[in-house]
Amino acid sequence: MKIARTLSLAAILAASLASCGGDDPLVPAADSITVDDFVGSWTVSSLVFTNNANASEQFDIIAEGGEVRFTVLTGGGVRTWFTFADVDDEWDAQMSISGTTMTLVPAEATRDTGVWEFTLVGSTVVLTDAASSFDFTLQDAAEVAATEVVTATRN
Numbered sequence: 001m002k003i004a005r006t007l008s009l010a011a012i013l014a015a016s017l018a019s020c021g022g023d024d025p026l027v028p029a030a031d032s033i034t035v036d037d038f039v040g041s042w043t044v045s046s047l048v049f050t051n052n053a054n055a056s057e058q059f060d061i062i063a064e065g066g067e068v069r070f071t072v073l074t075g076g077g078v079r080t081w082f083t084f085a086d087v088d089d090e091w092d093a094q095m096s097i098s099g100t101t102m103t104l105v106p107a108e109a110t111r112d113t114g115v116w117e118f119t120l121v122g123s124t125v126v127l128t129d130a131a132s133s134f135d136f137t138l139q140d141a142a143e144v145a146a147t148e149v150v151t152a153t154r155n
């Protein structure tokens with residue numbers, strides 16, 4: 001199911017957001033962020049898709065009853081759990097960080113690699129993929145270009 005694939009990548013990305021820093025001790029400098037800065041358990045509080053051609057069309061998986069959790073291990077191993085409607089899924093991936101870009105390579109070859117821009121402030125991470133896609137009908141229709149924004153908090 002296309003929704004499950006897209007959402008699974010979103011959840012994994014939510015675990016790994018970080019931003020450019022300055023003098024604020026809660027905002028680390030982008031070049032100092034590593035995978036180990038994300039070690040721990042995370043809960044996604046919003047997972048919003050916005051239609052790139054019509055910004056008024058949005059869908060928030062979490063607000064509509066979905067649940068996404070993930071755990072990041074030392075060294076970048078990630079386990080994600082996703083539940084929405086009739087989809088109940090879990091998967092593993094390997095995370096890497098380069099500047100403010102996070103990449104997740106799933107263990108299963110049938111899943112797509114995910115790439116997000118991220119910010120990390122304190123125990124909250126925000127992941128953004130402006131080149132995502134989503135089926136706003138939830139009826140297995142063709143996906144349209146969308147921006148995906150995931151917000152997660154460390155437990």
